[in-house]
Amino acid sequence: MSIIKKFMYVNRKAPYGTIYAWESLEVVLIGAAFDQDVSLAFIGDGVFQLIANQDTANSGFKNFSPTYAALGDYGVTKIYVEKESLEERGLTLDDLQHLIWEDEEEDYAEKDSIRLVSRAELANVLAEQDVLFNF
Amino acid sequence: MKFTIQVNEGPYQHQASDTAYQFTKAALAKGHEIFRVFFYHDGVNNGTRLASPPQDDRNVMKRWSELAAEHKLDLVLCVAAAQRRGIADADEAKRNGKDANNIAPGFRISGLGQLIEGGIQADRLVVFGD
Numbered sequence: 001m002s003i004i005k006k007f008m009y010v011n012r013k014a015p016y017g018t019i020y021a022w023e024s025l026e027v028v029l030i031g032a033a034f035d036q037d038v039s040l041a042f043i044g045d046g047v048f049q050l051i052a053n054q055d056t057a058n059s060g061f062k063n064f065s066p067t068y069a070a071l072g073d074y075g076v077t078k079i080y081v082e083k084e085s086l087e088e089r090g091l092t093l094d095d096l097q098h099l100i101w102e103d104e105e106e107d108y109a110e111k112d113s114i115r116l117v118s119r120a121e122l123a124n125v126l127a128e129q130d131v132l133f134n135f
Numbered sequence: 136m137k138f139t140i141q142v143n144e145g146p147y148q149h150q151a152s153d154t155a156y157q158f159t160k161a162a163l164a165k166g167h168e169i170f171r172v173f174f175y176h177d178g179v180n181n182g183t184r185l186a187s188p189p190q191d192d193r194n195v196m197k198r199w200s201e202l203a204a205e206h207k208l209d210l211v212l213c214v215a216a217a218q219r220r221g222i223a224d225a226d227e228a229k230r231n232g233k234d235a236n237n238i239a240p241g242f243r244i245s246g247l248g249q250l251i252e253g254g255i256q257a258d259r260l261v262v263f264g265d
Contacts, residue, residue: 003255020143020265023176026215030247034255131254133141134262 005130007036011046012135016061021049024135025067032074039078039129040071041122047085050096050114065097072101072113079113082122137168139253143264145177146195147188152181155263156198163206170257171209172199173250174242176264179217182210184239196239203241210242211249 009028015021031038042050049065056063071079079099086092099113117125126132140159144151159169174181181196188194203210212222218231224244228236238244254260 005255007251007254019176023216027175027247027250031251034248034251036251036255131260132262133254133260134264 002035005036006128007031007038007131007133008041008126008129009038009133009135010041010043010126011049012044013049014045015049015051015054015065016056016059020135021046022062022064024133025064027133027135028071028076029067029074032076036131038076039080039125040076041080041082041125043082043085043122045089047081047089047091047096050079050081050099051091052095052097068097068099071099077101077111077113078115080115080117080122080125082119083116084119086116136162136259137170137257138162139170139250139257139260140172141250141253141260141262141264142172142174142178142181143176143262145180146186148177149264151263151265152178152195152199153193155261156195156202158261158263159208160202163202169206169208171211171249171253173253174210174212175216175247175250177216177220178264179212179220179222182212182217182222182239182242182244183237185237200239200241208241212238212242212244213250214244214246217244 011024013020054063054065100110101113102108103111140155142152142155146152186196223233223236224238225236
């Protein structure tokens with residue numbers, strides 16, 4: 001019998017000052033092939049990873065932010081964003097990419113992937129996980 | 136208990152590899168099983184055999200190789216992270232047209248699936264790094 005665990009990738013860092021964010025996303029994409037119960041969390045400076053309309057031209061870094069929009073096609077449909085982390089940085093949901101997934105069971109209805117949760121709610125979600133990847 | 140260890144930082148710059156090593160050694164001494172040690176991000180730099188640290192300091196890379204030999208540990212370097220940072224075994228060097236390889240004894244290069252599998256198979260995944 002195949003094992004299905006609750007996998008959560010916790011993204012805590014800004015997208016470009018270090019490579020953690022990009023290499024975390026690479027793990028998520030590879031991990032999607034393993035049919036686990038996957039979710040992502042964005043906390044602290046990690047919320048900057050989801051900012052819409054990123055432009056890295058002047059820094060020379062690869063702009064990997066379009067990849068987040070593909071997560072739904074990889075079956076990654078649960079993306080938790082911590083409300084307090086957004087507020088502390090002067091951001092709202094409107095500043096982030098609009099990430100969606102298509103629900104095959106409801107005639108491919110488009111559904112929001114991002115779930116805005118409070119710090120306390122996210123603590124509960126974290127406590128439910130079997131495996132936590134910290135990036 | 137069965138552990139998978141993830142090391143996210145390079146040697147010397149950061150203590151993560153030292154702490155992961157001490158944890159792994161202590162877990163083995165207590166009779167626990169180490170399913171795999173997976174090196175990611177700059178952690179792949181722990182798998183070079185070409186480093187020459189000063190002799191009055193610990194040898195972080197060699198210590199992993201020795202522990203692997205003693206306990207038949209599975210030390211895995213992420214291939215994508217290793218390619219970015221110039222860590223190669225003979226196959227990788229050939230495939231990427233390089234004139235040398237530098238992987239240390241006891242390490243092997245493989246894909247990120249090995250990390251995911253480690254998360255699935257082990258009772259605990261323990262991550263060392265920032």
